[in-house]
Amino acid sequence: MLAVHFGAGNIGRGFIGALLCDAGYHTTFIDVNKEIIDEINEKKQYRVILADQNQEEIVVDNISGINSIEEPQQVADTIARADIVTAAVGPTVLPIIAKNIAEGLLKRVETTTKPINIIACENMVGGSSLLREKILELLPEEKRVLIDEIAGFPNSAVDRIVPNQTNEQLLTVAVEPYYEWAVEKPAFKGEVPKINGGVTYVEDLKPYIERKLYTVNAGHAAAAYLGNMYGYQKIEEAVQDDRVQTIINRALKETGDVLITLYHFDKTEHDHYRNKIIGRFTNPYLSDEVTRVGGRGPIRKLGANDRLIGPARQYVEQFQHAPENLSKVIAAALKYENREDPEAVTLQEMIKEKGYQRTLEEITGLAADHPVITTVLKHL
Numbered sequence: 001m002l003a004v005h006f007g008a009g010n011i012g013r014g015f016i017g018a019l020l021c022d023a024g025y026h027t028t029f030i031d032v033n034k035e036i037i038d039e040i041n042e043k044k045q046y047r048v049i050l051a052d053q054n055q056e057e058i059v060v061d062n063i064s065g066i067n068s069i070e071e072p073q074q075v076a077d078t079i080a081r082a083d084i085v086t087a088a089v090g091p092t093v094l095p096i097i098a099k100n101i102a103e104g105l106l107k108r109v110e111t112t113t114k115p116i117n118i119i120a121c122e123n124m125v126g127g128s129s130l131l132r133e134k135i136l137e138l139l140p141e142e143k144r145v146l147i148d149e150i151a152g153f154p155n156s157a158v159d160r161i162v163p164n165q166t167n168e169q170l171l172t173v174a175v176e177p178y179y180e181w182a183v184e185k186p187a188f189k190g191e192v193p194k195i196n197g198g199v200t201y202v203e204d205l206k207p208y209i210e211r212k213l214y215t216v217n218a219g220h221a222a223a224a225y226l227g228n229m230y231g232y233q234k235i236e237e238a239v240q241d242d243r244v245q246t247i248i249n250r251a252l253k254e255t256g257d258v259l260i261t262l263y264h265f266d267k268t269e270h271d272h273y274r275n276k277i278i279g280r281f282t283n284p285y286l287s288d289e290v291t292r293v294g295g296r297g298p299i300r301k302l303g304a305n306d307r308l309i310g311p312a313r314q315y316v317e318q319f320q321h322a323p324e325n326l327s328k329v330i331a332a333a334l335k336y337e338n339r340e341d342p343e344a345v346t347l348q349e350m351i352k353e354k355g356y357q358r359t360l361e362e363i364t365g366l367a368a369d370h371p372v373i374t375t376v377l378k379h380l
């Protein structure tokens with residue numbers, strides 16, 4: 001069995017690659033990072049370390065790599081033969097890899113109409129659907145219907161904290177032991193792959209992706225933006241600060257109220273889920289950076305359907321007033337500065353030029369008098 005995985009980064013190696021290896025796939029990693037791809041081809045294996053007191057190590061082997069800048073044709077040839085394609089490259093890179101995948105699918109249908117499934121593993125709602133849309137746009141009209149028939153794009157929600165790595169060996173990844181990968185079953189074409197113990201196939205992904213984004217990523221974002229405001233560089237340090245911890249707890253109760261009302265999660269179970277997640281942020285065996293969690297697209301992270309505005313908007317729809325604590329987190333996000341992060345720089349330039357209110361309106365798509373905007377402005 002052959003898997004093609006785009007993005008040999010933190011989650012790609014630390015989670016998806018490890019699961020595919022365990023399920024018996026040969027995994028070909030596709031990346032634009034020459035150093036990583038050369039190392040994959042030289043070592044043909046790497047280690048995943050589970051970050052807890054036992055420090056258990058898993059060897060991921062049966063792997064190869066292709067540099068998509070140097071060898072795009074080889075990428076297409078591999079997709080033509082693959083059984084599954086996965087991606088963890090970041091939401092803004094999906095339109096870029098769409099070109100590689102489109103070329104691979106065109107090559108594939110020259111010789112086979114065997115179904116293939118393509119799963120984006122990004123922190124966003126509808127990642128695989130977006131990838132499908134971008135791929136279809138690139139296909140010649142006469143091939144579009146056939147490819148759309150054989151290629152499935154199940155959306156997914158991926159959860160495992162994998163910080164930036166500082167190991168001596170380039171490919172080694174330290175990850176938290178916890179993981180969850182929920183994938184939308186009805187969207188598969190052909191057989192659903194057997195990834196035992198790894199994937200939870202669900203009929204409707206929406207409750208899972210929203211629960212994940214609005215709890216794990218909202219809580220994480222709160223730690224990052226409030227932590228940054230109080231001068232912390234590490235997530236685990238920020239979360240120990242009572243001022244930060246109190247707001248995280250309260251903000252996640254607000255997102256929990258939204259999720260429980262919308263999706264009828266059991267309240268006790270959700271309380272347990274929330275506490276477990278906050279505990280994951282303080283794992284003493286992992287060190288995570290505020291710049292990783294809050295940066296890498298702070299404008300995108302303030303988008304209408306993302307981790308903060310998504311639940312805040314839905315809170316207003318359900319309870320007719322704004323969530324105070326989530327609003328404090330959004331206010332802290334607007335103060336996020338990092339000269340090395342291009343989107344953080346743009347955010348501050350927008351605020352300087354247009355002020356907080358217009359910037360918020362533009363980024364979130366909410367009206368100036370929306371309760372979330374008026375409440376956030378109160379906390380700035």
Ligand SMILES: NC(=O)c1ccc[n+]([C@@H]2O[C@H](COP(=O)([O-])OP(=O)(O)OC[C@H]3O[C@@H](n4cnc5c(N)ncnc54)[C@H](O)[C@@H]3O)[C@@H](O)[C@H]2O)c1
Nearest residue numbers: 007008009010011031032033088089090122123160161162
């Ligand atoms: N790290 C986590 O804890 C975690 C957990 C769940 C989900 N995710 C999601 O997974 C995605 C990747 O996150 P990450 O932390 O692994 O980031 P990362 O930066 O470690 O990895 C991304 C990889 O994609 C590669 N890449 C960039 N452009 C490419 C292209 N055109 N073709 C092929 N590869 C390309 C990069 O070189 C890099 O190796 C993000 O959407 C993130 O939200 C991350």
Ligand SMILES: O=P(O)(O)OC[C@@H](O)[C@@H](O)[C@H](O)[C@H](O)CO
Nearest residue numbers: 123158159160161217220293296
């Ligand atoms: O990956 P991002 O940038 O969308 O979000 C940063 C972190 O919150 C995220 O990577 C978490 O570590 C991950 O989503 C945990 O499952």
